[in-house]
Amino acid sequence: MKLGREIADDGRFVRQPNRFTDPLGPPEPGRYRLYASFACPWAQRVLIVRELLGIQDLLGVTIVDPIRDEKGWRIPGGDPVTGVEYLSELYLATDPGYTGRYTVPCIWDAHENRLVTNDFPRITLDLERSWRGGGAPDLYPESGRDQIDAMNERLYRGLNNAVYEAGFARGQAAYEEAVTRVFQTLDFLEERLADRTYLFHGLTDSDVRLYTTLARFDAVYHYHFKCSIRRLVDYPNLWAYARRLYAIPAFHDTTDFDQIKRHYYVTQTNVNPSRIVPLGPELDWSPAS
Incomplete structure (x- = not known):
């Protein structure tokens, strides 16, 4: 995994900006296609x-193959919609001059034949605001959006991206x-979840x-x-909270x-040059009784 342009002079990992940031339009059957990996946390968010x-x-x-090579994410058997074998082909079809990493999640617009977005922080919000149907949970309630946005920023800076900053430093x-x-963020969350089922009043x-x-x-970042x-x-x-969420089918089925x-230990040879995948840890993810 090559990160040269994402390593600052002082050794910090600075994630590349997202290249495609158009908002999703309203839902239209057959128009939009999500490209994702079960291995990637940013992509799993959208799958959930x-x-x-x-x-x-x-x-x-x-769903792309979890093992990424020098060509990027491979699509086993080829993509049934576009016919491409590598996600990079969709990036270059949209921007022939693109030179960054080819990332998931991203969404292809089959009507316009281009990538609309690889802006992972925004994709779930677009779906929650505009694609939610009757009976589905309101994951981004209008009355709580300021609080959710503030929490999301704290999670990103202190945990979601910070584990990469530690690992790639x-x-x-x-x-x-x-x-x-x-x-510090995990300590804050442990205290917050002492008397809460979720981070806020509902999921x-x-x-x-x-x-x-x-x-x-525990399986990778530790x-x-x-x-x-x-x-x-x-x-x-936090451990009880994670297991409660894992018991929900949308979380369990995408984990x-x-x-x-295999993705982290085999693909990220800059961190694990031996590509040996460790055994364990043996964890029981069933909810606490």
Whole structure:
């Protein structure tokens, strides 16, 4: 995995900006196609929301192979909609001059034959605002959006992206600063969840964003990204919360621990040059009784 342009002079990892940021239009059967990976936390967010909102028939999905090579994400058997074999082909079809990493999630517009968005922070919000049908949970209630936005920003800076800043750091100071933020955020969340089922009064977009990092924490981030001060299972409230969410089909059905581990340990040779996938940890994800 090449990150040269995303490593600052002081060794910090600085994530590349999202290239395609157009908002999604209203739902139209057959128009939009999601490209996602079960291994990627940013993509799993969209997969979870897609199921929670019950919009599978409106937003088709192509799942890429968890092992990414020098050509990027491969589509096993080829994409049934566009016919491409690699996600990079859709990026270059939309912008022939594109030179960044080819990332998931992204959404293809079959009417305009272009990528509309790879703006992972915004995709779930677009779906929650405009694609939610009757009976689906309101994951982004209008009355609570300011609070959800503030929580999402805190999660991103302190946890979702901070684990990558720790794992990809190329300097001791950069690593320690990032990993300190990770555990300060986990400590805050452990206290917040002492008397709450969810981060707010009901299930929201923030819970989805938190879950996908927690699901990978002990299996990947604790070892692979050196976020090793404590494990998720060392936080009783957070561990119980993660298992409650895992019991919900949309979370459980999109969580593939095998693909998660193979992607990180095999693909990210800059962190794990041996490409050896460790055994374990043995964790019981069933809800606490």
